[in-house]
């Protein structure tokens with residue numbers, strides 16, 4: 001099942017820089033493993049925002065839910081999830 005997920009990151013202004021760098025590194029490792037596994041299919045930066053648009057290919061809603069809840073930056077994110085299905089005019 002394909003989902004579009006929009007994530008906006010809101011880091012508290014008082015978070016120490018070292019803590020922020022450590023969470024970002026964990027997030028990167030987590031995201032890159034899922035990309036290598038073919039689950040996190042697209043990861044795009046939204047220009048001018050600390051936000052991304054991503055496409056996930058998962059077995060079901062529960063897999064996506066668990067995966068999103070596991071994001072190290074999850075406590076600092078606003079998230080919007082949209083299920084996708086094939087467009088009838090798509091040639092792919």
Ligand SMILES: O=C(O)CC1=CCC(=O)O1
Pocket residue numbers: 007009027028029031050051052073
């Ligand atoms: O920077 C972001 O948009 C949040 C994020 C998702 C995966 C990652 O590595 O950073």
